[in-house]
Amino acid sequence: MVQAIINLVVKQSLFAAEKFSDQKESFQRFEYSLLLQVSSGSSITSRLELPVLRREDTRSLVSCFTNNNNISQQLSANTTINVLVPPVSVRIEEKRKKLVDGKIYLFNCAAEDFYPSIEYTWFLNQEILPHSKPTKGSNLSTLEIELTRHQHGSILSCRAFNPEIPDVSLQDSLVLDIYYKPVLKLELGAGLNLHNIRQSSDIYLECTADSRPALQHVRWKKDGFDITEEKKKGRLVSRTSLVIQNISSSESGRYCCTGENSEGETSSNIITVDVKFSPECSEQPENILLQKKASIQVTCGMSSNPGVEKFSWKFKNEKFEVDIPESLYTVHENTSVLKYFAHSDRDYGTLLCYASNIIGPQTKPCIFRIIQPGSGSLVIVCSTKLVSPVSVLVNCQNTKEDGLYNLQVSRLGNPVLLERNITSLKGNFKVFGLLPGSSYQARVDYLDGNNERWTSLLNFTTIELDKSIPIQDSLQESLPSVLYNV
Incomplete structure (x- = not known):
């Protein structure tokens, strides 16, 4: 409610008759009082009070008329009512x-x-x-x-x-009300240390989601591939958690969860699970054929996390068991190479390779059976034939029909660094691209139908380069740098 007071002052003769008109036909809805006051001097004031102003009165015109006789024209004064109105x-x-x-x-x-x-x-x-x-x-x-x-x-x-x-x-x-793709967060279960997950322990991962609308599908992935539930293997999968019981080293990898709703599909952060385990043999047991008075280099490779801290070797047969001195083998990271010499019949038997790391000692040693050719257990016989200063033939025969050959050629004294490596169903190979007058070791692995591996190790030295032969001829023969069957 707004009240307005309007003062109109008219100057005229002091002795004139006084009369005001307020045009009340224009303000019939207002309650007002018209006051006449004669002041000293020649001024008369008429006061119009409008006690209630409404929204619709905005910009209304108010006029005051006066005269002091019936002959002369009325005088008038106007004003506009501006009502301040807030929005409705x-x-x-x-x-x-x-x-x-x-x-x-x-x-x-x-x-x-x-x-x-x-x-x-x-x-x-x-x-x-x-x-x-x-x-x-x-x-x-x-x-x-x-x-x-x-x-x-x-x-x-x-x-x-x-x-x-x-x-x-x-x-x-x-x-x-904002819709958005799932926002996923992957965390390792409470109480678990990501940097100390050991083989055979249990772990669980938790996937939390912020999603609008709600999630429709949740999937778990390892190294980019979907994970399925396998209760018999101790792998339990739900929308919010992944449980891996009795975890193995093969389950190391990059894990994440993915979620999908009507707005799209997203992935969580990645947690890398690095399972720590004691050393394990990289390869299956070997059967190595070795002539008497001959020597070989036996390579023992380990899978280990963290790396191997210590290697040890043993030899045993039906009559005795002995530790092999450290001076006879070398160690490089997760590999140990033993130089073994068969002096007599008592040097045939089994070599055992052990390793340990901070997790613990190896549970099962790596086994290498040293077998004398002609002992009744002959499976594979291999020989080498020098062809030129840069090539050699490797020919193998076996007493079984079905099997798979693998030939590896390395510099003698460094069996870890391979010069050539090839797998074939045939036992005849030709090696190109060798260095003249250099010593090598050829290792032939034969995997028979029973998945048993037999190994033959051969040492050879390539022919010295004959300076009378044009260099171009030698280069032509050494151009092929791969191993193939003949």
């Missing part, structure tokens, strides 16, 4: 029920029935939005904003007010 309503237009993470939206806010002007302010959870400014001189305000999943459930508000009466305002609000 405000609304955010086009309230969307579904909003999407990462998209830019335009929101319009409109106010109605205000005077003389309107201003707007946008809020997000009662905080003024950055880069948004009140819009002046318009009944519409537009907000441009990029929405993110973090704003889901927030309240977007538009406040409208007349700047002449800022304490009186209206506002409209919208609860933001």
Whole structure:
């Protein structure tokens, strides 16, 4: 309710008759009192009181008329009533029920029935939005904003007010319902140390999800491949957890979980599971054929995490067992090479290779059976034939029909660094690209139909380069640098 008091002052002769008209036909709805006051001098004041002003009275014209006789024309004075009016309503237009993470939206806010002007302010959870400014001189305000999943459930508000009466305002609000792809987080189970996961222990991974709408599918992956539940192997899979019981070294790898909803599919962070285990043999037991008075280099390779700290060798047969001195073998990281010499019949038997690391000692040794050709256990016999300073033939025969050959050629004294490596169903090989006058070891592994491996080791030295032979001829023969069957 607004009250207006209007004072109209008319100057005239002090002795003139006094009469005022208030045009009450124009203000029939107002309750008013007309007061006449004669003051000292020649001024008479008429006071019009309008106790209740309404919204529709804005910009109304009030006129006062007066005269002091019936002959002369009336005098008049006018004024306009400017009522300050706050908005009667405000609304955010086009309230969307579904909003999407990462998209830019335009929101319009409109106010109605205000005077003389309107201003707007946008809020997000009662905080003024950055880069948004009140819009002046318009009944519409537009907000441009990029929405993110973090704003889901927030309240977007538009406040409208007349700047002449800022304490009186209206506002409209919208609860933001933002849809977004799953946000997944993968964690190792409580109490587990990612840097000390040991073989045969149990681990579990937990996958938590923030998703709108709810997740439809969850999958587990290791090294990019889906993981399926295998209860017999101790692998238990659910939407929120992966349990691996009695974990083995083969289950080391990069794990993650993936989730999908109507907005798309995403993956969690990756946890690398590095299973620690004591040394294990890299290869199956070997049967090595060795002539009497001949020597070989036996390579013992280990899988170990962390690396091997110590190697040891033993030899045993039916009559005795003895530790092999460290001076007879070398160690390089996870590999040990033993130089073994068969002096007599008592040097045939089994070589045992052991290793240990900080996790513990090896549970089962690597086994190499040293067999004398002609002892009744002959399976494979191999020989070498020097062809040129840069090539050699390797021919193998066996007493079984089905099997697979693998030939490895290395520099003598360094069996780890291979010069050539090839696998074939045939036992005849030709090696090109060797160095003239150099010593090599040829290792032929024969895997029979029973998955038993037999090994023949041969040492040879290539022919010295004859300087009388043109260099170009030698180069032509050494061009092929791969091993193939003949």
